[in-house]
Amino acid sequence: QQQVKQSPQSLIVQKGGISIINCAYENTAFDYFPWYQQFPGKGPALLIAIRPDVSEKKEGRFTISFNKSAKQFSLHIMDSQPGDSATYFCAARVGNFNKFYFGSGTKLNVKP
Amino acid sequence: NAGVTQTPKFRILKIGQSMTLQCTQDMNHNYMYWYRQDPGMGLKLIYYSVGAGITDKGEVPNGYNVSRSTTEDFPLRLELAAPSQTSVYFCATSGVAGELFFGEGSRLTVL
Numbered sequence: 558q559q560q561v562k563q564s565p566q567s568l569i570v571q572k573g574g575i576s577i578i579n580c581a582y583e584n585t586a587f588d589y590f591p592w593y594q595q596f597p598g599k600g601p602a603l604l605i606a607i608r609p610d611v612s613e614k615k616e617g618r619f620t621i622s623f624n625k626s627a628k629q630f631s632l633h634i635m636d637s638q639p640g641d642s643a644t645y646f647c648a649a650r651v652g653n654f655n656k657f658y659f660g661s662g663t664k665l666n667v668k669p
Numbered sequence: 670n671a672g673v674t675q676t677p678k679f680r681i682l683k684i685g686q687s688m689t690l691q692c693t694q695d696m697n698h699n700y701m702y703w704y705r706q707d708p709g710m711g712l713k714l715i716y717y718s719v720g721a722g723i724t725d726k727g728e729v730p731n732g733y734n735v736s737r738s739t740t741e742d743f744p745l746r747l748e749l750a751a752p753s754q755t756s757v758y759f760c761a762t763s764g765v766a767g768e769l770f771f772g773e774g775s776r777l778t779v780l
Contacts, residue, residue, distance in 0.1 A: 563711070566709065589767050591767075591768070591769070593769070598773070598774075599773060599774075600673075600759050600761075600771030600772055600773050600774055601712070601759070601769075601771050602771070603768050603769065606767070606768070646711060646712065648769075650767060654717075654719070654725075655700050655719070655763055655767065656714065656717060656727070657702070657714070657763075657769060658714070658728075659704075659711040659712040659713075660711050661709060661710055661711040662709070662711050
């Protein structure tokens with residue numbers, strides 16, 4: 558079964574708008590929650606990450622919100638730009654094995 | 670500093686053929702991984718390794734084999750290729766900080 562569930566599958570946002578991608582998990586052994594950004598023809602690259610003892614982390618226009626009790630976390634992209642158009646993956650790590658499980662991905666299209 | 674290097678970038682196989690996808694890293698990371706990426710399915714872990722000589726299965730190991738004789742290299746072997754193995758394969762490494770570093774991928778088509 559899918560260890561990390563991600564939605565939506567695709568997202569269209571106007572330039573300057575807010576993009577929101579959501580993920581949910583069940584495994585309480587997860588101890589690290591990164592988001593990866595992937596451009597066509599490239600491997601995923603780390604965008605931002607959070608640990609479960611923090612409810613929010615912000616880096617520039619990118620923010621992770623984390624709700625430990627609900628086992629949910631989300632990525633918010635403020636002031637979305639056409640250059641943000643990419644596929645975004647949430648992930649979760651089982652710390653003692655350093656094993657990462659990925660969501661199914663969200664293809665973001667920011668229209669100019 | 671190349672990071673994670675995968676070869677080949679593209680390959681077409683016939684059903685039943687075998688091949689090895691190569692992965693080399695120069696980051697001196699202990700952890701290495703093989704993922705496959707299928708449209709709408711995200712990245713699925715095939716095999717991973719916590720160091721030279723130690724490997725373990727991930728979510729979708731059937732039809733694949735790995736070995737890890739050195740810190741740098743983590744080849745993925747496909748035996749008796751099947752159309753279901755048509756995918757994009759990514760090798761990745763991770764250090765103690767937990768960040769995954771990916772190669773640029775190997776696109777495999779089995780016909």
